[in-house]
Amino acid sequence: MSSSSEYEEPICKICETNYTDISPCEYCGQDACKICTAKGKWVYSHISGKRQYNLCSLCAGHIQSVERLVYSGYIKWSSMSSLGIKWFSVSGCEKWACLHKITIDNYVNVALDNEDKEQIGKDIDTGRSDPSSYNFSLCEALLRLETPNYKEDIKKILYAYCVRNSKVGYCQGMNMVAVWLLMHFDHNTAFLMLCFLVEKLLLPDFYIGSKHGNSLNGFYIESTVIASVLEHIMPHMKKSQIPTNEFADFFSMQHLIQLFVSTVDIETTIYLWDRLFEEGSIALIRGVGSLAKVYEKNIKEGTHPLHIIKLLNSSKVVMKVKETYEKIQKKVTKSRVSRIRQLAKDFRAKQWLDCEKIIVHKLEKVSSFTKEEIEKLQKRFKSLLQELSAPNSPKGTFKRQPIQKSSKTIKFKTQDHESSQPVGISKTQFLKLLSDVAPGIVSKGEEIFNKYDQDASGYLDFRELTIAMSVVSKGTFEEKLRICFDAFDYDQSGYLEGCEISELIEKMLIPYMDALKNNPEAKDLSEKMRKINAKMMFLCEKSNGKVFFDDFLCGMKADIFLYSCVNEFMGADKPRVSSVIKALNSENLAEDVGLQIVHNNPCRMCTVF
Numbered sequence: 001m002s003s004s005s006e007y008e009e010p011i012c013k014i015c016e017t018n019y020t021d022i023s024p025c026e027y028c029g030q031d032a033c034k035i036c037t038a039k040g041k042w043v044y045s046h047i048s049g050k051r052q053y054n055l056c057s058l059c060a061g062h063i064q065s066v067e068r069l070v071y072s073g074y075i076k077w078s079s080m081s082s083l084g085i086k087w088f089s090v091s092g093c094e095k096w097a098c099l100h101k102i103t104i105d106n107y108v109n110v111a112l113d114n115e116d117k118e119q120i121g122k123d124i125d126t127g128r129s130d131p132s133s134y135n136f137s138l139c140e141a142l143l144r145l146e147t148p149n150y151k152e153d154i155k156k157i158l159y160a161y162c163v164r165n166s167k168v169g170y171c172q173g174m175n176m177v178a179v180w181l182l183m184h185f186d187h188n189t190a191f192l193m194l195c196f197l198v199e200k201l202l203l204p205d206f207y208i209g210s211k212h213g214n215s216l217n218g219f220y221i222e223s224t225v226i227a228s229v230l231e232h233i234m235p236h237m238k239k240s241q242i243p244t245n246e247f248a249d250f251f252s253m254q255h256l257i258q259l260f261v262s263t264v265d266i267e268t269t270i271y272l273w274d275r276l277f278e279e280g281s282i283a284l285i286r287g288v289g290s291l292a293k294v295y296e297k298n299i300k301e302g303t304h305p306l307h308i309i310k311l312l313n314s315s316k317v318v319m320k321v322k323e324t325y326e327k328i329q330k331k332v333t334k335s336r337v338s339r340i341r342q343l344a345k346d347f348r349a350k351q352w353l354d355c356e357k358i359i360v361h362k363l364e365k366v367s368s369f370t371k372e373e374i375e376k377l378q379k380r381f382k383s384l385l386q387e388l389s390a391p392n393s394p395k396g397t398f399k400r401q402p403i404q405k406s407s408k409t410i411k412f413k414t415q416d417h418e419s420s421q422p423v424g425i426s427k428t429q430f431l432k433l434l435s436d437v438a439p440g441i442v443s444k445g446e447e448i449f450n451k452y453d454q455d456a457s458g459y460l461d462f463r464e465l466t467i468a469m470s471v472v473s474k475g476t477f478e479e480k481l482r483i484c485f486d487a488f489d490y491d492q493s494g495y496l497e498g499c500e501i502s503e504l505i506e507k508m509l510i511p512y513m514d515a516l517k518n519n520p521e522a523k524d525l526s527e528k529m530r531k532i533n534a535k536m537m538f539l540c541e542k543s544n545g546k547v548f549f550d551d552f553l554c555g556m557k558a559d560i561f562l563y564s565c566v567n568e569f570m571g572a573d574k575p576r577v578s579s580v581i582k583a584l585n586s587e588n589l590a591e592d593v594g595l596q597i598v599h600n601n602p603c604r605m606c607t608v609f
Contacts, residue, residue, distance in 0.1 A: 014030065041059075069267075070145065088192075102192060158174060177197070256288065349459075377469075436579065438472045484504060
């Protein structure tokens with residue numbers, strides 16, 4: 001005998017109403033009633049091929065959004081769309097590129113780092129960037145655009161970016177961002193926008209790769225901020241089964257690394273990019289917070305963040321996200337985010353002070369120091385910080401003051417180091433250290449400090465200092481020359497122009513110029529200096545006024561006199577790690593009175609603000 005359930009009317013999965021005439025969506029397979037079904041919709045990505053299908057209203061909504069964007073000119077392939085023109089102006093990228101005279105032509109046909117080239121090849125040639133790799137709405141949009149040179153276009157943008165930003169290099173997720181940019185900009189502007197995002201808009205080490213031993217440091221800082229924000233806008237998360245910081249890591253990874261590309265529907269991505277270019281990087285925090293808030297009910301029920309990401313991928317949430325974003329905007333302020341970011345940077349810096357095997361192993365891979373040398377440096381560095389933070393010390397301390405109002409998650413992470421010791425050395429202290437280890441380059445000490453202060457925290461933590469001192473005291477000729485090259489690349493263009501080369505050569509030849517003054521009869525020395533300047537100027541002219549590092553390196557190696565100048569300029573004859581350890585002492589690195597120092601007993605106004 002049949003059960004009564006066999007006679008129950010089927011339920012439409014869209015409107016959740018009982019109807020007798022239910023038919024499945026020919027794309028997602030969900031049962032939908034006549035009211036929730038759209039007939040004859042063109043689907044390009046269907047497994048059965050490109051043709052018209054009967055879809056549920058949810059899938060049909062994605063198709064309608066895509067068709068509207070494509071046919072209205074809001075998105076195009078490798079040409080300027082109306083959205084692209086708006087973003088280029090509103091973001092500030094147009095003024096920035098014009099001021100610095102940046103163009104993709106300066107970086108085409110220039111040698112690329114093999115590691116970056118190999119990784120880009122994996123992400124493009126193996127299908128990871130094909131339209132089928134993206135969510136439904138973005139895949140449909142890409143298939144509707146004419147893209148005969150699809151892969152070559154993506155490579156062109158990423159190659160040029162990596163040549164300009166060789167210090168950061170390629171990071172997974174950039175391929176998806178590059179595809180999104182090419183849907184709104186021509187090649188040159190897509191390249192400019194990618195550089196602007198990495199260099200100006202996002203955190204300095206947001207996309208930093210494993211070659212620096214601190215992979216995705218910027219992401220983890222932002223994830224820590226997001227954990228705090230989630231507890232602020234949804235207090236119930238403090239009692240959730242999944243710790244907030246773990247939820248934030250799982251939930252925000254794809255959204256942040258891909259900048260919302262293919263993690264939400266195409267209209268939501270456009271809205272969040274509008275906010276990104278109008279508000280800056282804080283829009284990432286507000287955006288992820290808004291997406292989580294939309295699914296607050298699921299979070300309360302204990303749904304895993306990865307499942308919520310799947311729901312987001314297949315849903316159309318642009319209206320809900322807009323409404324939620326506007327509500328939380330007043331709660332997620334710039335001052336709050338800035339405070340928590342700094343606290344997160346301090347916490348990350350403290351982790352490098354712990355004597356763990358994995359820390360030493362990472363530093364071995366990215367520096368020239370041995371395991372024993374790193375452990376000695378680590379021990380001396382910790383002692384130095386303790387000396388500098390001693391109570392009533394006349395040297396002062398640059399220890400961070402505790403943040404009074406931060407989430408339970410952040411306080412738990414940072415409570416140990418807030419009350420103990422500072423986590424790095426300041427720029428002034430680094431310059432004093434540099435004057436002992438490599439006095440020849442002290443004049444460019446600020447540029448070198450900024451180069452290794454990868455998270456722009458205002459201090460060098462143990463990892464950053466170890467890498468810097470490794471190159472200065474024990475690096476290869478190429479590594480040392482790279483420091484000089486970057487220090488004189490004032491506009492961070494990735495290449496040196498004639499005036500920058502002249503100044504670099506002039507600095508290196510100062511000892512020889514002094515010798516020539518004392519002995520005007522030394523005609524051989526005078527002739528050598530003249531030839532060196534002539535050679536470098538010829539190299540500059542041959543390179544159309546733009547000398548990239550590989551060409552500069554070859555030019556330096558080709559002249560034995562110039563080669564020896566670089567070694568002497570960088571202090572090649574100095575003792576190795578012993579010189580660094582000896583210079584790392586509180587008497588030597590004591591900050592002068594009058595410098596900006598945070599004292600142990602701040603005044604009342606400091607506490608208030």
